[in-house]
Amino acid sequence: MSHHNRVAVVTGAGRGIGQAISTTLAERGASVVLVDMADPSETASKISGETLSITADVSHEDEWARIAAETVERFGQADIVINNAGIFELNPIEELDLLVWRKVMSVNLDAHFFSAKHFVPLMRKRQWGRFVSISSNSIGLAQQGMSAYMASKMGVLGFVRGLANDVGGDGITVNALLPSLTRTPGTAHAIDMAAPPVVAAQAIKRIAEPQDIVGAVAFLTSDDAAFMTGQSVVVDGGLYRSS
Known part of the structure; x- marks a missing residue:
């Protein structure tokens, strides 16, 4: 029960990695606020503890104000915010327009800023808090058509490091997680084609499942990680050799 008496907000909680994170934190004792564009009732049905389901678009700051208000109410x-919601756009640079660029940035990066604006004050009151931002191991790989996605996910790392400096004296830690291609409903359309080269390049020769990602999240959001902040943790079966 490493998360007993903690309240965790998880975005993109309706399926995939977000659902796995939500159920795992609940199993460890947390009350979970499930945030998604669509009704996350399926995830709520898998949790026996307390939950709050909120349908919201995390790319808008007013939605984050509502998420914070409903959580406190x-x-x-x-205590914990997991910025997991994200979108993926595959566009060669000559086909990438500003509208798509802005959409990717608003969901994949702006949301992390909005979450901090509205949840840091709540965490400071208790002198304890955990932010985990889901980035991507793609930032270290040679893949085409992903300039907007990679820029947003690399931006997450910069924001995490900057925010960690701002809140380190308040008992709040801020870290990023870089997963690999993972078998989720969101990747179902491409997994059969994309998986073979990914698996071949990994040290662990299988595609990641959502449950492979959540152990690192559970650690980073626990008391055990109290002296770990501003870090980028790669969980990808040994594909991205960061050092």
């Missing part, structure tokens, strides 16, 4: 506190 229901639970009286907020």
